[in-house]
Amino acid sequence: MTAQTEKFEFKAEVNQLLDILVHSLYTNREIFLRELVSNASDALDKMRFAINSNPELEDEVEPEILIAYDEEKKTVTVTDTGIGMTREEVMTNIGTIAHSGSAEFVKQAAESKESLDSLIGRFGVGFYSIFMVSDHVVVRTKSYLKDEPAIQWVSDGKNAYELTEVEAEMDHGTIIEIQLNEDNAERFGSDDKLKDIVKRHSNFVSFPIMIGGERVNTVSALWREPKFQIKQEQYEEFYKFLTYDVQPPIDTLHFSVDAPVQFNSLLFIPENDLDIFGMDRDNWGLDLYVRRVLIEKQNKNLLPEYLSFIKGVVDTEDLPLNISRETLQDNLLIGKISATLTKQVLGQLEKLAKDDEEKYAKFWKAHSKIFKAGHMDFVNRDKYAGLLRFDSSKAEENTLVSFADYIERAKEDQKEIYYSFVASREAANLNPHLEIFRNKDIEVLYLYEPIDEFVMESIREHEGFNFVAAEYADLEKLDKFESTKKEDEPEPLSEDQEKDMEALIAKMKEVLGEQVAEVKVSERLSDSPCRLVNPDGAMTSSMEKLMKAMNKDSSIPTKTMEVNAGHPLLRSMLEIFKVNPEDEFIALSSNQLLESALLLEGYLNDPHALVGRIQSLLTKAGGWYAELEKKD
Structure with missing residues (x-):
């Protein structure tokens, strides 16, 4: 069945890093399956690229990823019908750190004078995560090139690997057989457990992932689809899948960005605060994907905490599927994505406030307490300030006012926005500090929550109007406005x-x-x-x-x-x-x-x-x- 077996030492850099990768950097052992599915998806993408680049290339093999568990052998097998590897590519690329990625593959294919064949099959460090759960791995791979034989790679993940040319017939693609060690056989040893991992980490991979004859990834990566092809019902269905919220979202933000970093995003503004009892404040963040593969659930670096009510996903081509996902908070690309996302969200809220006051009122009622924490976002201060809403002495019943509303109603020569912290409108009517404002018909914003005053102290001014606490208003500035009070004044003292x-x-x-x-x-x-x-x-x-x-x-x-x-x-x-x-x-x-x-x-x-x-x-x-x- 097989030819002569040759033994090779790992390249020096692999030998040095393998122990660190397996035992130190990857703390969640189940990601071994995520990595293998990611690599399989890359191989399928590259096969599709090869077919599109060469019209004469005929291929009838169905693109898919098969995952199986053998109870008797205690093995997990991951099979893809992707582009596969030649013997030289196996020797070069399985021992090379951080070279996987479809985006890099396409870029090099466009810029390099090398043939497409020399760029395929580039596994990164993620491949080695399999040695967290196994002491014995067998890889059988067959290149899409007709004259290339199938190759078998075997290793225990320590110092060396064995290569053998396989004589049996095999379609192009790769089969990875993982012998689960004693510690992990029970943890990952069933179809149901493997399905659960795939649904959690790889649910949006574009190719079918089959386990036990059933397709596991049944939800499409909606954020990758053109907006004009998506119906509102699809957005709502995806939102409910993502959040388990029975109510549809107030608004949906679906956009793609090419610069300064490339990413797709699908975000939602829930109608209600999903943290009903205030006991789940840490349950926030956007799900971060790289080419449809989940890198981190609820990443808290993609949006500032005052926008933590936003739910959704971000998918980028520019992050590598390697060690950087374990240190995302230090990645400069994440900072660029965050800055762009924040501006997009604030811009959408501006549009909502302008075009649909009723929806914006729902947003404010549900999320204002969290949103007000954005008073420290000095980069976006003007946009943020324009989105704030307050009750006021001139507000109609059940309505709130913006700073723009206040400024529009301000008296001629008035350059102050006056505010006062009160318990209620009734309390405001008894507040002695506000008498002079009532008498002179000057509007006062009512602050009901402690954070409101921090907001005023942080922003300080808006559109040339300074924020002033009513109880410390300058009398000289108020005296220039006539009193509207009609009652008789008391007799002056002798x-x-x-x-x-x-x-x-x-x-x-x-x-x-x-x-x-x-x-x-x-x-x-x-x-x-x-x-x-x-x-x-x-x-x-x-x-x-x-x-x-x-x-x-x-x-x-x-x-x-x-x-x-x-x-x-x-x-x-x-x-x-x-x-x-x-x-x-x-x-x-x-x-x-x-x-x-x-x-x-x-x-x-x-x-x-x-x-x-x-x-x-x-x-x-x-x-x-x-x-x-x-x-x-």
Whole structure:
């Protein structure tokens, strides 16, 4: 059956690297099958290329990959009907590191003066991954060249290999028989286990992969197909296959890129956040393929984390099917793909926001919490900022506004975008910091989530408008806008009343002590009796609370209390103070004003004293009112 066997030592570089490749770099042993399927697919691609390049080449062999497991022998056999190898090519190429790849093959075929025959059958380091699971491998291969005999290659993966010319008839292609060692026979020893590996790693290989008489790779690599040939139903079917989501995606991004790196991509925006309970945040990333062969599932370097809601696949011709897949995070090509993908996704979101507000609203509702984390993407800051949406004092019910919407409605000569962190629209209506904006009909963006303020701090300005926290707005800039408030203004204080008010404020500071940094008359308030501000104005109230929460600090900060000298309560306190500066009502009211303000700011941890004081004040007021009613 066979001719004389010759024994050869591995080339020096193979002998040196083989142990590293087998025992160190490949941590997932099942990839041996992925590598063999990848090489088989390459061989079939090269055979197809040879046929297309030579019209006189007749070939009736069906292109396919066959995988079989022999229970008795404990062997896995991978057979392809590809281009095969000659004896010289087996000696040269099975011992050569990192030369596989259809893209490189076609490139060299186009540029080189060498014949096509000299470029075929280039296995890379992936071939040697079979020695992770086997101590004995037999390769039988027959070149597509008619006069070339079949060759058998046998090795234990250590120092040498044997070559034998096979006399039996054989179609062109390659058969690799792997004797599973004791540690791996149970792990990979069944058709079902082999099918599972193929579906996980090689599901989109373009040639049929048969195991046990059944085709395993039944899903086509849709991203490789021309867009105009694909129906929406196909996209939705592929999306459900990829994500197991029963709902169709909001939008689909299908594109090909030729420069600066060549790749195809099919991405989806899910209608809902697939991490329903917030316990699966690490389950994200795009599946990375090289020529339809899965290199890494959920690669987290292809898109920034703030776009982690995107699902899909990326397939490139430019990455080698070799060791680089184990160190993808250091690969410069991945960085180029990532930059291009990010711009494409942001561009698609811009288009969606412009063309279909309803769909964009669905996207925002489902993914805004993740998307807002993109405030640190300074490269794409302008695109990112244009996609942000917020509630505002002028937003219609159930609608959100963009910075562009705000700027369009801004008053003449206004160059600020004002914002305020609030618990709800109802809370915003009670917020003393926002009174002046309501009175002057100036729009304020409402921030509801802690990350919103980080967004504002990071972006800082948009289209020439600076972001300003409402509580620290510059009064000089606000004074130039007329008030739209129609109510009668309170009578201004007389000179004597102003002196008494200064004395009252001093008394209030004495009563409140170190609970406040200062008590002073506000220049902004018109409806509320008082407000609290940070003495140095360096940090907004919401940011301060966030910082305290992060530091597990539950103490109440010491702030400046600004009082509204025109408010009826302050005027009543003033009248009582003039009669008796030590009246109990002054102390009760001062503490009540402070704790009410702290309650509105979200700082009051224990409201019991406040409730007791309200009851005391109501009792006093009720008695006074009853006496008044008797007189009437």
